[in-house]
Amino acid sequence: MKHTSSLADSRLRDIGKRVTSQRRIVMDILASAEGHLDASEIYERARQANATLSLATVYRTLKALCENGVVRQLHLAGERHHYELDREDRHAHLVCSVCGRIWEVDSTSLSRAARAAGREFGFQVTAARMEVVGVCASCRNELGQEK
Amino acid sequence: MKHTSSLADSRLRDIGKRVTSQRRIVMDILASAEGHLDASEIYERARQANATLSLATVYRTLKALCENGVVRQLHLAGERHHYELDREDRHAHLVCSVCGRIWEVDSTSLSRAARAAGREFGFQVTAARMEVVGVCASCRNELGQEK
DNA sequence: GAGTTAGTTGCGAATGATTCGCATGTGCAT
DNA sequence: ATGCACATGCGAATCATTCGCAACTAACTC
CATH class of the missing domain: 1.10.10.10 (Winged helix-like DNA-binding domain superfamily/Winged helix DNA-binding domain)
Known part of the structure; x- marks a missing residue:
């Protein structure tokens, strides 16, 4: 092995x-x-x-x-x-607040936003993460059926 | 009081x-x-x-x-x-990895990126946070002096 | 290849943040 | 004003993470 x-x-x-x-x-x-x-x-x-x-x-x-x-x-x-x-790609996490599953999302806009925010504050950016919390599609379906 | x-x-x-x-x-x-x-x-x-x-x-x-x-x-x-x-504004945090201080940054681009990422995945976004890690201006100065 | 030694490991105990159990206290609906 | 469900304070319990230390071993030297 x-x-x-x-x-x-x-x-x-x-x-x-x-x-x-x-x-x-x-x-x-x-x-x-x-x-x-x-x-x-x-x-x-x-x-x-x-x-x-x-x-x-x-x-x-x-x-x-x-x-x-x-x-x-x-x-x-x-x-x-x-x-x-650390794969050196900047990506965001999508967290479903209902089922807790997490998706990874490549985010070029995240990278851009990070650099812009950093520059504005004299910040030398070494890492950026974005966490987006919400309800995923399948949980929304299930919630919809309950109603 | x-x-x-x-x-x-x-x-x-x-x-x-x-x-x-x-x-x-x-x-x-x-x-x-x-x-x-x-x-x-x-x-x-x-x-x-x-x-x-x-x-x-x-x-x-x-x-x-x-x-x-x-x-x-x-x-x-x-x-x-x-x-x-929860002030309902979406903002990012700038974390200095040297001194540990944290700044808050209003980020309209964050909000935009979050919504876009969410839409792409059928995600109903309820919150978004971005964390940008780097070295702040004053720490960079101090590090520079040491060298 | 064997000897030396500093870096690593495993174990269990320690720590630090957060939560729980329970007896006592107190908003607020009546 | 009264009752009772919800809140609080306290200390004990929990859970993730770290530490202390003795035993182990990677890797450098001969």
């Missing part, structure tokens, strides 16, 4: 971290997830690859990756943080 | 909540703060008006106000939630 470890390995070396199986596992999980995951989701998946990997290691790995810009920590609605690989 | 309680009172009655001095205090604090506050900031200010008001009451009040759309809970960077009166 070989990993796509060359990617993870070089990223780790780039940021001056040792390559460990635990870190590879966490990075592979983030790389193969389409969206963002929270720490316990990452932990559960990681346990499938290594039954003794600890939650603390998940947190420590995420922290190290965040500090080095490899991973981004998201502050969406809810109690827990979410994490995603 | 009269409060501007008529506003708070009617808001509370509107959402079917009893008017208590504790709730008035919390709402007045939110109304007079220009930006957003976290729970402990609200708690500290509230204690100045009522020394026995409890932190649990602050949280319960904020929760009730959030559930009724009077207050908005923000998920900015950092561990704690922030709260602000």
